[in-house]
Amino acid sequence: MEGTHVDFRREAEQVRWLAQTVAAKGWLPATSGNLSVKVSDAPLRFAITRSGADKQRLALDDVLLVGEDGRPVAKTSHRPSAETVVHVRLYQSQPCGAIVHVHTMFNNLASDVFFPQGYVDLAGHELLKALGHWEEGARIRVPIVENHHRLDDLAAAVAAQAQPAVPGVLVRNHGIYAWGEDADAALRHLEAFEFLFEYVLRRRQFP
Numbered sequence: 133m134e135g136t137h138v139d140f141r142r143e144a145e146q147v148r149w150l151a152q153t154v155a156a157k158g159w160l161p162a163t164s165g166n167l168s169v170k171v172s173d174a175p176l177r178f179a180i181t182r183s184g185a186d187k188q189r190l191a192l193d194d195v196l197l198v199g200e201d202g203r204p205v206a207k208t209s210h211r212p213s214a215e216t217v218v219h220v221r222l223y224q225s226q227p228c229g230a231i232v233h234v235h236t237m238f239n240n241l242a243s244d245v246f247f248p249q250g251y252v253d254l255a256g257h258e259l260l261k262a263l264g265h266w267e268e269g270a271r272i273r274v275p276i277v278e279n280h281h282r283l284d285d286l287a288a289a290v291a292a293q294a295q296p297a298v299p300g301v302l303v304r305n306h307g308i309y310a311w312g313e314d315a316d317a318a319l320r321h322l323e324a325f326e327f328l329f330e331y332v333l334r335r336r337q338f339p
């Protein structure tokens with residue numbers, strides 16, 4: 133089969149590292165979430181978790197190489213993540229090398245509470261620097277899209293709202309897609325978003 137020779141061990145190890153790191157935080161409950169690391173741009177190839185894998189115990193074998201059609205490049209008995217199409221659309225539209233999708237309590241709450249206004253407003257926080265905003269008075273809006281049942285629609289909605297200056301898109305009562313230039317940056321962005329969502333929600337309890 134075409135492409136079976138592609139060596140993606142380094143990217144597969146990065147996916148496993150990301151998955152285990154994020155799973156240890158409790159951010160991938162009940163086999164939810166999916167994670168990927170780009171291997172090449174032309175043609176687009178990336179390493180992604182298989183569908184239904186428990187990321188706490190992810191093996192290298194649970195990471196598949198897929199192409200821009202979202203299908204495995206080589207023969208495998210596993211299916212790639214059901215949400216692979218979202219990763220495809222993000223790689224095609226954003227300058228990024230890794231994508232993490234997680235379901236957490238605070239990103240679900242934030243996506244629900246702020247859905248009517250369409251975004252989560254983040255301002256006045258030191259941790260905005262971790263999202264690349266070093267300017268004084270930094271303020272960003274993290275977009276929230278509907279949790280479309282059809283994954284092509286979900287992918288289109290996420291890609292339409294994605295922007296390089298805000299490396300994440302929330303999906304209503306589902307989770308977040310966050311990305312970065314590499315695995316370290318994607319994890320840093322995710323950690324910053326999760327901290328800030330928790331802060332914004334907890335802050336509402338005080339006058």
Ligand SMILES: CSC[C@@H](O)[C@@H](O)C(=O)COP(=O)(O)O
Nearest residue numbers: 163164165166183184213214215
């Ligand atoms: C197990 S519920 C979560 C899934 O429906 C989905 O949203 C998800 O994030 C994981 O899908 P997957 O196909 O395992 O990558």
Ligand SMILES: [Zn+2]
Nearest residue numbers: 164165233307
């Ligand atoms: Zn999901």
